[in-house]
Amino acid sequence: MNATPQSIATRPAATISDAQFKTLSEIAFSEAGLMISDSKRQMIQSRITRHLRDIRCDDLEHYLREIQSDKDGNLTRDLISVLTTNVSSFFRERHHFDMLRDDVLPGLVKRARSGHKIRIWSAGCSSGQEPYSIAMLLLNCLPDIQNLDFKILGTDIDRKILDRAHRASYSPDEMASLPSDMSRKYLISTQDPKAPYEISGVVRNMVTLRPLNLLRPWPMKSTFDAIFCRNVLIYFDAETQNDLWPRFHAALGDQGTLFLGHSERIQSPEKVGFSPCGVTTYTKQNLGKVRPEP
């Protein structure tokens, strides 16, 4: 955009006015459902300053005008990427993976062995640790998985973080949460000192990564046996969350399992066709069996 390299490089953090912060919050909400409260102002300010520096723009007002007339959506997509929080780790909230292995997988394997395809969706998969953890768990539990039809879909609104997920290479710190037997089996060395390990092809081949905004229509035609949507809805308001429960219900097959993040809950699960079956975990119930409210 419009500045000299020196003026940008030496510029202190942009101060965002109340009106500019409001505009940014409105874009985050309408485009991605993200609630940006005033307590996040400092964080947003430093992210936006870095972003403006990266795109060589020295005028936030001008940038916001460009966003509002953004025809092809590229500027807006990049802004959403700046505003999302992408924290993730391998086998995060370990109890969900134990539950998948011990309680959910036996039924799925039975179905797979009788010729059914099994589909698992990691919705809001960020840099890929969640879908790759699921794939490693499946490979570890099922030595003959190559003969069964198991696939994992990882989606995220943030295309930049999906590029990272595609690269599937991580720093030693990021790899630290991988159990050692999994590291031995499913990591390969790279030439990059900053990311000396990457996920092996056998794991990556089980995972398909696609951009998807949860607020917009979902193009998937078949249903899922399990959905992981963890630490995503926490950024949405109650109304947006409530709009999503019926959509998750419809996206799950019979008895499908929905895994949410540690601070996410369905308030009245039985009203939207779910029954709790573990820590922030729900099983799909047939809505026909749900009793109407008196």
Ligand SMILES: C[S@@+](CC[C@H](N)C(=O)[O-])C[C@H]1O[C@@H](n2cnc3c(N)ncnc32)[C@H](O)[C@@H]1O
């Ligand atoms: C904190 S990460 C969670 C990653 C992973 N599920 C986990 O628990 O480790 C939240 C992710 O949700 C994504 N996200 C936020 N709003 C979204 C939306 N409207 N549609 C799809 N993904 C969204 C963000 O881009 C981010 O990568």
